[in-house]
Amino acid sequence: MICSLAELGLPDSIIPKEFADGIQILPEDAVPGDSIFPYLDLDDEIIELSITPNRADALSMRGVAHEVAAIYGKSVHFPEKAVTEDSKPASDKISVAIESDKVATYASRVVENVTVQPSPQWLQNLLMNAGIRPINNVVDVTNYVLLYFGQPMHAFDLDKFEESRIVARDARDGEKLVTLDGEERELTAEDIVITVADKPVALAGVMGGASTEIDNNSKNVVLEAAVFDGKSVRKTSSRLNLRSESSSRFEKGVNNDTVLEALDFAAAMLQELANGTVLAGRVQAGSVDTEPVQVSTSLDYVNVRLGTELTFADIEDVFAKLGFGLSGDAEKFTVSVPRRRWDIAIQADLVEEIARIYGYEKLPTTLPEAAGTAGELTKTQALRRKIRTIAEGAGLTEIISYALTTPEKAVEFAVTPSNLTELMWPMTVDRSALRQNMVSGMLDTVAYNVNRKNSNVAIYEIGKVFEQKGNPKEDLPNEINTFAFAISGLVAEKDFQTKATPVDFFYAKGIVEALFDKLELTVDYVATKDLASMHPGRTATIVLDGQTIGFLGQVHPQTAKNYGIPETYVAEINLNAVEAALQPDQPFVEITKFPAVSRDIALLLKAEITHQEVLDAINSAGVKRLVAVKLFDVYGGEKLGAGMKSMAYSLTFQNPNDNLTDEEVAKYMEKITKALTEKVKAEVR
Structure with a gap:
């Protein structure tokens, strides 16, 4: 057939x-x-x-x-391939330089007079079974080494080089490179490129360039083996939507021990499969540490964590199977971890390895012991429940976002940024640092909804942010309970009798005011321009008992554009500070049967006078029967004069034990008017 x-x-x-x-x-x-x-x-x-x-x-x-x-419990046996070098040194053909701190080492070999042809069937089969398309014997060798060693490699056509000097450097903003898939890529300064004659010939760790591609006419080949910064490779591949087997491995890490061994292995395979001549020596810049990592622990530490009664002989057997060096005794032993296991760095990692190899099924099973306690909410739990009720009553929907984010977003909206707490081995760069604010994560959620045609968003979250005052590598961060919300779009949709009502600063402020009213706390709002990611004219810090506990305002238009969202208002509040300020429940006070009395007052003020300054002036009058102040009108026009405005207030007075007389109210108004005149230079209209 x-x-x-x-x-x-x-x-x-x-x-x-x-x-x-x-x-x-x-x-x-x-x-x-x-x-x-x-x-x-x-x-x-x-x-x-x-x-x-x-x-x-x-x-x-x-x-x-x-x-x-x-x-x-077996031994490993790896086939070796010896490189037979020609007498001519490779350094006569090429030189290598590193001009980026994102490149740890860059090594290369030169193989001349190769015959480019289809790979033998066994190699094609192996690659296809691994999900890789066979290309030719030169490219297939680099892919084979990738699968065998886990070391990404690339092959260049040396005859297509414009000069002999290879440089690994950071790309320049706007620089262009046509990759092997035929697409022209615009680069940024965050990318790493391999250049010849100062022209990019490869996107380091991601994909080679078309200008130096191996084809059927190639004769002389440069093999590359390097160690590139995983975070940079991740950002580049994500931004360009260019995922590859190489980028996947660089993102997660490569084995420092076998970088040069893999390079030599590939050169030997080209000798065997392409009849190439390997020039003498490697041409290399930079180096990586290949010494084993020393991690110490004790037998007691292991047994306490696993609930076992292992002996030191059991420990020796486990690490012998793993191929790790071991020295010391049960009191304290040190494990020499080969560089191929870069996931092992602390005592807990050793415990995990012992449990895996010893066998999870052998670990003893115990039931948890817990003394019965009376069911009661803690003060923190009660506060959380109350805030949830208030937030949902305001029309907000609860979300849960990641506590891990990018280093940039971690501090973006932080009122007082502290040291970053970063993971040693993050799964992705996007989830590598503990957040110091919750707003950035909420804006990601707003963007997610807006991109899916859900433009009216009102969300809140109660979670933790992490403040690091010490050394992130030694000290645990402080966990701060935090409440945050974000609103965007319309408060009310347009219908046959109502205009569409967009969210604004005062709608967001109303939610915050309702929250503190229900908690029976008094806060001040202080205008600020210190938060770079917030609108400088529509942002205020929230001050409780002289302490700044959060902020409220509009996201800066440029920041909103960066997130791909429309006009959005946010707030963030430190719940630890709120909880500390809560007062004990007050005894019931009978509702007074005596009516309140209201008086209106219109003030002519300078335009720069704020509502808060007017409130402070009114309160400074010390009228104890004043129970409410409401701003009901603001007017500005030519009739008032340049730089002037009118603000009208409704003042409510009440005596819980008696009726107020007109004379009493008149005295109160006189005191308030005097305070307004002295404090804010107001003129009563």
């Missing part, structure tokens, strides 16, 4: 391009009538592994071999 690989069920993405639309040609030793599967290595045995994000060392065959050997 004649058929294509697609008809055998292989996906188009891994079929060699020359056979993508046609018949697969088998090796000459294929016997007609035999099963096709042995020739395509489709009858092999499969071990299914689930790789957790912290175990990037297992994204290679050698890494998996170490893991399987430890589990089954």
Whole structure:
């Protein structure tokens, strides 16, 4: 039978391009009538592994071999390939330089007189079974080494270089590069590029450039093996939507021990499969630490955490299976962790390895012990419940966002930014630092909704932010209970009798005022321009008993544009400070039967006088029967004069034990008028 690989069920993405639309040609030793599967290595045995994000060392065959050997108590055996070097030094052909702190090391080898042709069937089969399309023997060797060592590699056509000097540097804003997929990419200063003659020829850690691509006419090859900054590679691949096997590994980390070994292995394979001549020596810039990491602990520490009674002999057996060095005794022992296991750095990591290899099924089972306690809400729990009730009564919907974010967003809206607390091994750069504010996460949620045509958003969250006053590597951060909300879009939709009502500063402030009214706390609002991500004319800090406990206002238009959201108002409040200020429940006070008396007063003021200044002046009069002040009108016009405005207030007086007389109210108004005249130079209209 004649058929294509697609008809055998292989996906188009891994079929060699020359056979993508046609018949697969088998090796000459294929016997007609035999099963096709042995020739395509489709009858092999499969071990299914689930790789957790912290175990990037297992994204290679050698890494998996170490893991399987430890589990089954076997030894690992890796085939070696010796490089036969020519007498001509590689340094005569190329030189290498690093001009970026995002590149730890960059090593290369030169292989001359290669014959570019299809790879042998076994190599094509191996790559296809791993989900990689075979290209040619040179490119396939680099992909094979990627799978075998976990070390990303790239091959350049040396004859296409404009000069011999290779430089790894940061890209320049606006610089262009056409990648191997034929797309022109515009670069930023956050990207890393490999350059020749100051022109980018590869996007480091992500994809090579088309200008130095290996093709059927290539004769002289430069092999690259390097260690690039994982965060930078992650940002570049995410921004360009250009994910690759190489970028995935650089993001999670590569084995420092085998960078040069992988380079030599690839050169030896090109000798074998492409009849190439390997020039003498590597050309290298920079270096990485290959010394084992020393981590110490004790037998008692291990047994307390696992609830076991392991002996030191058990510990020795576990680390012997893992291939780790061990010295010391039960009181204190030190483990020499090879660089291939960069996920191990602290005592707890050693405990995890012991539990895994010893066997989770062997760990003793115990039931938790807890003394019965009376069911009662703590003060913190009661406050949270009350705030939820108030927030939901105001029409807000509760959300839960990530406590981990980017280093930039972690401090973006922080009133008093502190030291960053960053994860040593984050799963992604986007979730690498503990937040110091909740607003940035809420704006991500607003953007998520707006992008899905839900433009009217009113959300809140009660969670923790993290303040780090000490050394993030040694000290735990302070956890601060925090309430935040964000509103955007319309308060009320337009209908046949009502105009659409957009959210504004006063709507957001009303929610905050309602919150503190229900909590029976008095706060002040102080205009501020100190928060760079907030609108300088529509932002206020919230002050309680002389302490700034949060802020309220409009997100700066440029910040909103960066998030891709419309006009949005936010607030954030420190609940630890609120809880500390709460007063004990007040005894019931009988509602007075005596009526209140209201008086209106209109004031002519300078335009720069704020509502808060007027309130402070009124309160300074010391009228104890004044129970409410309400601003009901603000007017400005030419009739009032340049730089002037009119503000009208309704003042409410009440005596809970008697009726107020007109004479008493008149005295109160006189005192208030005098205070307004003295404090804010007001003129009563």
